[in-house]
Amino acid sequence: MAYSSTIREAHSTQLSAMRDQGLLKEERYIHSPQSANITVEYPSGSELKSVINLCANNYLGLSSHPDVIQAAHTALDHRGYGLSSVRFICGTQDIHRELEGALSRFLGTEDTILFPSCMDANAGVFEAFLEAEDVIISDRLVHASIVDGIRLCKAMTDTYKHANMKHLEQKLDEHRDKRIRLIVTDGVFSMDGDLAPLDEICALAERYDAMVFVDDSHSSGFMGKTGRGTHEHFGVVGKIDVITTTLGKALGGAAGGCVSGRKEVVELCRQRARPYLFSNTMAPPLVAGALKVLEILSGSTERRDKLEANTKFWRQGLTDAGLVIKKGDSPIVPVMLYNAKLSQDVARDLYEEGIYVIGFFFPVVPNGQARIRTQLSADHDIPVLEKALEAFKRVGDKYGILGLDKKGIIEKYGM
Ligand SMILES: *Cc1c(COP(=O)(O)O)cnc(C)c1O
Numbered sequence: 001m002a003y004s005s006t007i008r009e010a011h012s013t014q015l016s017a018m019r020d021q022g023l024l025k026e027e028r029y030i031h032s033p034q035s036a037n038i039t040v041e042y043p044s045g046s047e048l049k050s051v052i053n054l055c056a057n058n059y060l061g062l063s064s065h066p067d068v069i070q071a072a073h074t075a076l077d078h079r080g081y082g083l084s085s086v087r088f089i090c091g092t093q094d095i096h097r098e099l100e101g102a103l104s105r106f107l108g109t110e111d112t113i114l115f116p117s118c119m120d121a122n123a124g125v126f127e128a129f130l131e132a133e134d135v136i137i138s139d140r141l142v143h144a145s146i147v148d149g150i151r152l153c154k155a156m157t158d159t160y161k162h163a164n165m166k167h168l169e170q171k172l173d174e175h176r177d178k179r180i181r182l183i184v185t186d187g188v189f190s191m192d193g194d195l196a197p198l199d200e201i202c203a204l205a206e207r208y209d210a211m212v213f214v215d216d217s218h219s220s221g222f223m224g225k226t227g228r229g230t231h232e233h234f235g236v237v238g239k240i241d242v243i244t245t246t247l248g249k250a251l252g253g254a255a256g257g258c259v260s261g262r263k264e265v266v267e268l269c270r271q272r273a274r275p276y277l278f279s280n281t282m283a284p285p286l287v288a289g290a291l292k293v294l295e296i297l298s299g300s301t302e303r304r305d306k307l308e309a310n311t312k313f314w315r316q317g318l319t320d321a322g323l324v325i326k327k328g329d330s331p332i333v334p335v336m337l338y339n340a341k342l343s344q345d346v347a348r349d350l351y352e353e354g355i356y357v358i359g360f361f362f363p364v365v366p367n368g369q370a371r372i373r374t375q376l377s378a379d380h381d382i383p384v385l386e387k388a389l390e391a392f393k394r395v396g397d398k399y400g401i402l403g404l405d406k407k408g409i410i411e412k413y414g415m
Contacts, residue, residue: 061379124273193332
């Protein structure tokens with residue numbers, strides 16, 4: 001069938017409707033490596049602008065680290081550009097197995113299997129080890145890739161209210177008759193920056209004989225005192241049965257993901273997970289880069305310590321300035337504005353001031369919960385953060401929101 005004019009029209013009507021509602025996502029072009037300071041072209045075709053980056057997942061500042069780049073170069077020379085194969089045919093090099101071992105040691109798990117991304121890990125893991133007689137009980141705010149992975153598996157599904165342990169317990173009780181009860185949560189939730197209470201979750205799992213699954217994409221490398229993740233933060237290393245995480249955020253920021261945990265679960269993924277069996281292996285330079293990242297992080301906590309100090313400074317600075325933030329311990333710091341248009345106006349003015357942030361509103365966050373999500377990096381230095389704080393104060397003052405609480409902002413601007 002041809003792409004008929006009727007269908008073309010239907011599609012462009014759909015796109016115009018998105019544009020009219022202000023829901024069309026526009027990309028900004030970065031003309032420099034990922035870093036605390038980047039050169040951006042926005043809008044498309046306009047002059048390049050040098051800005052302070054407060055919206056990357058480059059938590060540890062390793063995306064453009066010279067040693068990581070060098071390791072990737074070396075692998076490119078010695079192991080080539082790509083393998084043109086999936087793992088189980090002829091896509092596994094010694095370094096792939098080496099990286100799986102290094103990830104197991106870093107995360108404190110029995111075994112690890114690499115995937116092309118964490119999206120793929122989450123798409124494949126559930127159907128690999130769960131059957132129709134099992135149940136998945138997931139937090140209602142888990143990442144989209146988990147939602148998709150759960151859809152692909154035969155197990156029964158249920159949810160509990162976000163981080164609500166009473167509700168989770170009730171669900172565990174309701175599902176006592178199932179073979180496996182799998183509790184599923186993100187470690188750090190990306191929109192609010194809050195943590196799943198893994199100590200309480202593990203205690204419930206023990207009481208109700210349940211397994212625990214944590215996606216630690218927004219924590220691996222820096223949460224916990226040696227940066228192993230939220231399980232270290234809560235003192236439950238070794239108790240999480242399945243961890244998925246990404247190499248595309250703090251751990252170098254290139255690409256790749258993994259499932260790490262009980263060795264039988266990992267082996268079932270190797271035998272059965274479809275994104276593992278049917279998608280290409282990780283490219284050698286990325287594998288070597290990730291190995292170097294883990295070597296750096298295992299040798300010193302300097303980067304996660306700096307990130308923690310930056311986070312404290314930033315949270316305190318925004319609070320002192322009279323802005324409303326979501327409280328917490330993670331380097332994801334949402335500045336709450338509630339009103340969608342206000343979030344876009346403030347983000348645009350900050351960009352003019354040389355601060356690169358994005359305003360999020362419905363449907364990315366609930367209606368009336370619009371915000372600017374700021375993210376800290378170990379690449380930021382205090383003077384840079386001070387400059388960013390000054391810009392937030394100037395723009396906050398322009399909109400008359402400094403010192404206003406939630407109620408005050410909503411009275412002034414509406415939801
Ligand atoms: C970013 C993210 C992913 C996806 O990771 P990729 O490796 O980029 O596919 C999965 N889960 C969570 C919680 C994430 O934040």
